[in-house]
Amino acid sequence: MNINQHYLELQDSYLFSLVTKKVNAYKEKNPSKEVIRLGIGDVTLPLVPAVVEAMQKAVAEQGEKSTFKGYGEEQGYEFLRQTICQYYSEKKVSLSDTEVFISDGAKSDIGNILDIFDIDNTVLIPDPVYPVYVDTNVMAGRKIIYANGTVENNFSPLPDENIKADIIYLCSPNNPTGAVYNKEQLESWVSYALKHDAVILFDSAYETFIQDESLPTSIYQIEGAEKCAIEFCSLSKTAGFTGTRCGYTIVPHALIRNNTSLNKLWLRRQTTKFNGVPYIVQKGAEAVFSNDGLQQIKENIAYYMENAKLISGTLKELNIWHVGGENSPYIWLKCPNDMTSWDYFDYLLENAQVVGTPGSGFGSNGEGFFRLSAFGERKNVIEAMERLRKLK
């Protein structure tokens, strides 16, 4: 009997626990100071009325014999899969509903998708990045190489023809940097993947935050992507579903490796190890895409994007280098005066009582950088920005 030894190779993540520890220590020493948190990646606005109404109705249905729903298809109800196809058709992407898999969120599927790939594949992961990409591959014992995000490439690394990767993670708009790939940049990734027989795992969890209509909101807006990419999306940030749990994964029928359909492999994985998303939640998710739902979530996103604008506007004013905030809820800044990420964290906490997230927690290229989030309350964002201005 042995445990999976790869788990012992995982680095403990102290990022958010250390943030909490430092904030609590500061508050204890300075009980009169009001600390503002701009570090959180969670939403703060509640579910929109269209979603609440749909879920109330669904709960009532589950309490009546004539409308009760037991097991549904593991890949999700057809009503929701077709709704998502309709949503994609408005992006000029044509999908079949059997290419859509409803999930309990992008995080689960991004981790679980690795089941269908060989352990010997080499994985290319941007640095800095959402830590789950790295950890799930360490757990499986896969070889990981990194694509470096830097100031020079605006934290949007491009493929290197000299490097051979089999599985490529892309996240656009990016967490933590807020950087967004344009059409040409994504074309170069798709072209690399097609040439090298690689599969792109495209995380588009923040796609609804894209304001610039020339930027792709789905990898399938790039020609040929259906032959080399799986797309993961989530309602967590789109519609405030972080505590309600629903997302979806697109595995095109055209995606074939070793003469095998990856769609069929994923269907087999999901029917064997998953039992679908609650009916109630799927009805809530369907309502997100109704006319009322879309209008209501648009207002919430506008609220967060106004916060982002206030943050990036202030950073511009203060001449602090940054990306993000225009088409994403995250702003990624270079710590002033060459401070390290944690030094800047301490400096902001001590001098402005503003909490952000140290960039070094997202990979070695994150050292010297810092993430601010637009998911807070307007008045707190305004107050935090005033404090930043007073710091100079």
Added chain:
Amino acid sequence: MNINQHYLELQDSYLFSLVTKKVNAYKEKNPSKEVIRLGIGDVTLPLVPAVVEAMQKAVAEQGEKSTFKGYGEEQGYEFLRQTICQYYSEKKVSLSDTEVFISDGAKSDIGNILDIFDIDNTVLIPDPVYPVYVDTNVMAGRKIIYANGTVENNFSPLPDENIKADIIYLCSPNNPTGAVYNKEQLESWVSYALKHDAVILFDSAYETFIQDESLPTSIYQIEGAEKCAIEFCSLSKTAGFTGTRCGYTIVPHALIRNNTSLNKLWLRRQTTKFNGVPYIVQKGAEAVFSNDGLQQIKENIAYYMENAKLISGTLKELNIWHVGGENSPYIWLKCPNDMTSWDYFDYLLENAQVVGTPGSGFGSNGEGFFRLSAFGERKNVIEAMERLRKLK
């Protein structure tokens, strides 16, 4: 780029699709005949009022800024973990709430738990059994050996000291056979596991159907089990959550292998690859264990158990060998006249218009056996039993 080749070793499961195909073909040829399905493993009674009320309230909370819940702890809200500890204390099992992990159902966790174990471990699986145990291990490329369920051992196989297994699956009350291990039998499994350093994966999804108070409803009622067993439970059958999705997994702190806490490994797995169960669903699950909730689900279980009694009583009357039905919603019968499972399926469909599940779909020892389920409607069960009686 290679796919996980082990997926190609999976046997396609035609069981339920072939059942559906045959039933549809029969109905097309015999439109006037009323077919009764006693094959389903899904519940038919709706959610109880206590659960519906709790979820209605939780949905409303999610629509208000002051009560909105975003990300929760991946392992579940403390209120639910503590409620489950309380439920176990009534079983005379003492748990800490950090030993309880809330899941979206037993199926997910039973598949995903394999992540924390080495690929080279040998797995012992009863035959016949719930196909997920086998398929998830085939997917990972583990060596599988079988514990044979037979008429002689009442489909409750016991450990064989000459066989070395690292991971052992037990399911009691069993799906598909309905057989339940008694205390002494479980003691022999725990003793084997402790001696051989094995880990028991104990699936107790049907524990609430146990009527005989001398039978264990948790593996932890056996001394020493906390050092060798993980328990998986689900509200799917307990409280009709098949479409609402909530279960829980117990990983004791005392369970150590390679000097490593399996509880910590599972926590790391879940925090990395899972984002928790919807708040709304966790509030519904909490209500299952309230006084009202427990009373209401007890009535539903009594309804199903009365169905089971009608079925097993009829089989006794007809002198058909069977197990199950006294402490489980499944009845496992030996096909009369040495018919194969599919022959008996066809025979029942043609001559009584009753649909069950061929035992051969659950493993080679299931050949010649047949599963009937008590989850149907009372009037249909009564009618089906009358038709069986007329067959002799």
